[in-house]
Amino acid sequence: DPDYVEDPPLNLNIFIEAKVTLMNNVIFPHSIHTYWLKCSTCHPGIFLPVAGANPISMDEIFAGKWCGRCHGKVAFTFWPRANCTRCHAIPKGQSGQEEHWR
Numbered sequence: 001d002p003d004y005v006e007d008p009p010l011n012l013n014i015f016i017e018a019k020v021t022l023m024n025n026v027i028f029p030h031s032i033h034t035y036w037l038k039c040s041t042c043h044p045g046i047f048l049p050v051a052g053a054n055p056i057s058m059d060e061i062f063a064g065k066w067c068g069r070c071h072g073k074v075a076f077t078f079w080p081r082a083n084c085t086r087c088h089a090i091p092k093g094q095s096g097q098e099e100h101w102r
Contacts, residue, residue: 010034024088
């Protein structure tokens with residue numbers, strides 16, 4: 001369709017508190033995902049777009065649910081361990097505010 005206009009990437013980061021005490025918290029960047037995916041790729045089929053509505057666990061991610069639908073398959077893998085910090089980037093006790101991002 002020559003009249004189709006793509007939506008720009010969504011500049012919205014989601015802060016997710018890690019359940020494990022020693023694991024850093026997560027920042028989920030919508031921008032890199034919406035650069036090449038439509039919102040409907042994940043919402044509402046994989047993730048409900050409501051804060052607190054998605055009981056995400058690493059066991060389920062490793063089993064191919066949630067983020068694991070793509071990561072470990074078509075997106076970067078979970079290993080080597082250095083890849084953990086690509087998502088788990090916010091130390092415990094810090095907020096999800098941008099001034100704390102690496």
